[in-house]
Amino acid sequence: MATWTNQPAPTASPSGVPQVAPDPPPPARTWIGRILHQLLVDTTYTLLIGLPLAIISFSLMIVGVVLSAGLMVTTLGIPVLAGTLLMARGLADLHRVSLGHVLHRPTPRPHYQKSEPGRGWRRVFTPIRDSQSWLDLIAGIVDLPFALVAFVVTVVWWTIGLAGVSSIFWDWSIPYAPGNYGPFRALGVANTHADRVVLYTIAGLIMLVTLPGAVRLVALLRAHVARALLCGVSEMKEQIVGLQVRNAGLTDQRQAAAAAETNALRRIERDIHDGPQQRLVRVAMDLGRARQQMESDPEAARATIEEVLGQTRETLDELRALSRGIAPPILTDRGLPAALAALAARSPVPVDLRLPPDLGRLHPTMETTVYFVVAEALTNIAKHSQAEIAAVRVDIFDSGTVQVWTADNGIGGASVAKGHGLAGLADRVRAAGGEFDVSSPVGGPTELRAVLPCG
Amino acid sequence: MRVIVADDSVLLREGLVRLLAENGHDVVAQVGDGPSFVTAVRQLRPDASIVDVRMPPSHTDEGLRAAVAVRREIPGAPILMLSQYVDVSYADDLLADRTGAIGYLLKDRVAEVSEFLDGLARVADGGTVLDPEVVAQLVVRRGRAPLDALTVREREVLELMAEGGSNAAIAKALVVTDGAVEKHVKNIFMKLDLPPDDEQHRRVLAVLAYLRG
Numbered sequence: 170m171a172t173w174t175n176q177p178a179p180t181a182s183p184s185g186v187p188q189v190a191p192d193p194p195p196p197a198r199t200w201i202g203r204i205l206h207q208l209l210v211d212t213t214y215t216l217l218i219g220l221p222l223a224i225i226s227f228s229l230m231i232v233g234v235v236l237s238a239g240l241m242v243t244t245l246g247i248p249v250l251a252g253t254l255l256m257a258r259g260l261a262d263l264h265r266v267s268l269g270h271v272l273h274r275p276t277p278r279p280h281y282q283k284s285e286p287g288r289g290w291r292r293v294f295t296p297i298r299d300s301q302s303w304l305d306l307i308a309g310i311v312d313l314p315f316a317l318v319a320f321v322v323t324v325v326w327w328t329i330g331l332a333g334v335s336s337i338f339w340d341w342s343i344p345y346a347p348g349n350y351g352p353f354r355a356l357g358v359a360n361t362h363a364d365r366v367v368l369y370t371i372a373g374l375i376m377l378v379t380l381p382g383a384v385r386l387v388a389l390l391r392a393h394v395a396r397a398l399l400c401g402v403s404e405m406k407e408q409i410v411g412l413q414v415r416n417a418g419l420t421d422q423r424q425a426a427a428a429a430e431t432n433a434l435r436r437i438e439r440d441i442h443d444g445p446q447q448r449l450v451r452v453a454m455d456l457g458r459a460r461q462q463m464e465s466d467p468e469a470a471r472a473t474i475e476e477v478l479g480q481t482r483e484t485l486d487e488l489r490a491l492s493r494g495i496a497p498p499i500l501t502d503r504g505l506p507a508a509l510a511a512l513a514a515r516s517p518v519p520v521d522l523r524l525p526p527d528l529g530r531l532h533p534t535m536e537t538t539v540y541f542v543v544a545e546a547l548t549n550i551a552k553h554s555q556a557e558i559a560a561v562r563v564d565i566f567d568s569g570t571v572q573v574w575t576a577d578n579g580i581g582g583a584s585v586a587k588g589h590g591l592a593g594l595a596d597r598v599r600a601a602g603g604e605f606d607v608s609s610p611v612g613g614p615t616e617l618r619a620v621l622p623c624g
Numbered sequence: 625m626r627v628i629v630a631d632d633s634v635l636l637r638e639g640l641v642r643l644l645a646e647n648g649h650d651v652v653a654q655v656g657d658g659p660s661f662v663t664a665v666r667q668l669r670p671d672a673s674i675v676d677v678r679m680p681p682s683h684t685d686e687g688l689r690a691a692v693a694v695r696r697e698i699p700g701a702p703i704l705m706l707s708q709y710v711d712v713s714y715a716d717d718l719l720a721d722r723t724g725a726i727g728y729l730l731k732d733r734v735a736e737v738s739e740f741l742d743g744l745a746r747v748a749d750g751g752t753v754l755d756p757e758v759v760a761q762l763v764v765r766r767g768r769a770p771l772d773a774l775t776v777r778e779r780e781v782l783e784l785m786a787e788g789g790s791n792a793a794i795a796k797a798l799v800v801t802d803g804a805v806e807k808h809v810k811n812i813f814m815k816l817d818l819p820p821d822d823e824q825h826r827r828v829l830a831v832l833a834y835l836r837g
Contacts (some may be wrong), residue, residue: 442708446708447635447636448637449637450639450708450732450734451636451639452732453732453735454636454643454734454735456642457736457737458639458642458646458733458737460737462646463739465803
């Protein structure tokens with residue numbers, strides 16, 4: 170697809186299938202010009218491309234199918250069938266190109282199964298297994314009656330129209346039997362030169378006025394039937410697959426969100442249990458001792474109470490750290506630049522922090538996710554990487570997507586495998602609808618990248 | 625008394641060790657996880673062990689499972705379980721072997737130093753000590769109806785019995801005479817249709833069996 174990328178507007182359908190572009194918007198024409206242009210396109214479709222293509226398709230398809238059916242007892246029928254299907258595909262491609270101009274809609278070429286590398290039967294079977302090939306074949310056969318109707322209507326309207334309005338020039342050359350008969354009597358018109366010309370001209374004018382409409386009608390009828398078979402079915406299939414993929418993506422995101430939340434809650438519970446709760450129990454224990462000591466040894470009691478004071482201070486510190494882990498106050502109050510700067514300043518490994526100068530307030534979920542990506546990355550760097558320097562970059566793209574990138578010059582070997590801190594981080598990023606990847610070969614360096622959609 | 629302390633938090637272990645040492649007990653080993661607790665008891669045969677429920681490696685009820693394992697190997701090895709929170713199902717596991725010498729207390733109770741040490745001594749003696757919180761949960765679980773037959777004072781005595789209190793201890797806690805407690809106990813057993821028993825541990829079991837329905 171690289172060759173497509175330098176085009177301003179993608180000429181690929183959402184699924185990446187190249188497609189026949191519909192007509193470029195016609196240059197400003199008067200309404201009469203537009204009608205004449207469309208008449209030309211439709212006539213070309215029903216007359217020039219129409220019938221020959223339909224007859225060739227029909228004959229080749231019928232002959233191919235009948236021949237392959239007859240030869241099926243010998244295995245020769247299979248390659249004949251495959252060949253017929255491939256021909257159907259080629260003719261279908263031709264037909265799709267002309268459809269685009271008639272319908273003013275894209276006519277994407279469906280995915281065909283690619284034949285597998287190798288020779289022999291596997292290649293032969295590929296077109297036979299491909300459902301779109303069979304649709305092409307059916308289209309080649311079904312097209313004929315519609316093409317015939319379109320052809321006949323086009324020829325009749327054009328002929329009567331042109332012949333009628335020009336009757337004044339040729340009527341004299343046709344010998345008429347004298348007397349009033351046939352259509353002339355039925356219409357109450359005298360069988361004279363002047364009356365005939367009037368009659369023919371009126372008929373011709375009626376045909377010419379209705380010509381664009383009539384031709385358009387039959388062209389559309391044929392084109393819609395063809396498009397349904399040649400493009401419609403595969404489009405529908407892709408839409409369904411697309412929906413399924415999207416649903417699967419959403420389910421993943423929801424699961425990641427639930428996992429991240431559960432993990433976060435467990436961690437908070439564990440942190441409370443291991444931290445402040447233990448300290449408070451110890452405080453109670455020591456105070457109990459101090460009360461006991463008070464009677465026998467007031468000096469020891471005083472020393473114990475001093476220790477208890479120390480314990481309460483540490484408990485407060487731990488509670489502060491804990492609340493920072495849930496929702497860092499500086500992030501809530503001052504936004505990412507201040508919060509990330511605080512993280513960088515706290516890091517024992519020097520951090521080169523680069524933020525976009527216009528980094529303002531983002532969606533709260535986005536801010537928290539960015540913050541925790543950086544916090545977790547810096548914690549890991551400090552704990553495990555043995556790095557001397559770390560780098561953090563945040564970029565905002567025009568689309569509103571935010572990219573966080575961290576790197577260090579440490580020993581590498583970080584993993585998103587289950588149970589590592591990075592797995593929780595990956596869950597958190599995916600929960601926010603983003604993507605997360607880690608590159609950390611043994612020996613370093615380690616790079617983390619999180620890309621978050623605009624919130 | 626020779627005691628083993630099993631708790632993964634160094635902070636709490638140290639606190640306990642000091643408290644025990646100041647009250648004349650000898651902490652013969654300090655361990656921080658389930659398997660090393662089992663090994664330590666096997667080697668040192670302490671008079672009592674104080675064990676935290678939540679310990680590594682699983683950080684769930686490792687201590688409880690280690691205690692059950694120890695008592696399967698050495699029936700009646702005295703163990704006082706400590707926990708940040710108490711739950712009846714844990715008590716059920718501990719009491720299942722019906723050999724006594726078991727205790728289950730909230731960690732907070734340690735702050736009441738003398739009561740804590742008294743509980744430890746009772747466990748070492750083969751008694752049963754249950755946290756009032758556990759008993760309260762049991763009473764709630766049992767439902768009100770049968771207990772409504774008891775007077776308020778009798779309910780208090782029942783709860784203290786379930787916690788493992790002796791007649792003397794209950795008398796002291798309620799500030800009444802031993803004789804009064806004996807009378808209450810007899811009434812409770814009669815009203816709840818329990819088999820009378822004077823031996824402290826069997827009495828607790830009877831009360832617990834009743835409460836557990």
